[in-house]
Amino acid sequence: IDxxxxxxxxxxxxxxxxxxxLVDPTDYDAVLAEIESVGAGAVSAETRRRLAAKAFGHVAAYDSLVAQYLRVDDHEFPHRLAIGGELLHNVRYGENPHQRAAVYKLLAPGPVVGVGSWHVHDDREMSYNNYLDATAAWGCAQDFAGQTVVIVKHTLPCGVGASDDQVEAYHRALAGDPVSAFGGICAVNRVVTSAMVGAIGKHRFDIVIAPGYEDAALASLLKRKNLRV
Structure with a gap:
């Protein structure tokens, strides 16, 4: 502990x-350029305040990690809770088109979990609502030990299907509410097969989320316009 x-x-x-x-190497070039242009003593107050805010945030995030580490075996809710996050990227828009949003990964001991660990193929942009609905679908799918397909629209399940046969699991999920499933999120808790992609056919989903994909299945999904995988 430093x-x-x-x-x-x-x-x-x-x-x-x-x-x-300076606590972030990505700031070095901009600060050096300002120093070279106006001199160290003339670096703007705005730049200094921005860097100071980043420094306090950096130390606060470090302290939050120390606190989490020390209370790892404490099962009581802490009186004060500090949570540190690291910016991953901005998203297309927030809950509404005029709002801004970004994705942060939680700074915590151990491996990265949640949306911070997700990989969006082809770097197709996601919105806040995309992440919200995908989180709901993925969380529901993870509640089942057996092979399960979950379809969610606006955070609510349209259908949940389970079967040893992935195509059958998909058809069972779709049968829950095939109308509301249009433009929804499809989550699978197994590697997606080419057979399931074929079963999806022309049905429109905004997102398909899974722990992995067969090569042919992934290639086929990425050909679809406006689908995020």
Whole structure:
């Protein structure tokens, strides 16, 4: 647990009126360019405040990790809860088209989980609602040990189908509400097969989410316009 480093960063950030504090290497070039153009003493107050805010956020995220580590065996709810996150990327829009949104991964001991661990093929952009619905569909599919297909629209399941045969599981899920399933999210808790992609046919989904895909199945899905995989 580092004490001196965070203390120096906090002190520098507190005194940002006279100190340039850098905790992110991606800021180096911009700050160097400003120093070279106007001199270190003339770096703008706006830049100093922005860097100070980033420094305090950096230290706070570190402290949140230490706190999580120390209470790993404590099953009581903490009186104060600090949660650190790291920006992964911006998304197309928020809950409504005029709103902004971004995806963060939770800073916590152990492997990355949740949307922070997802890989969107072909880097097709997702919206906040895409992530929200996909999380609901994926969470529901993970509740079942056997092979299961879940179709969700606006966070609510349209249908859930289970079968040793993936195509049959898909048909059972679709039968729950084939009308509302249009434009929904299809989650599968097994590797998606080419046979299931064939069963989907021309049905429109916004997202198909699964732990993996057969090569031919993935290639076929990525040919579909406006489908995120």
């Amino acid at each position: 004490i001196g480093g965070p203390a120096m960063v906090r002190a520098a950030a507190k005194n940002h009126a006279g100190v340039i504090v």
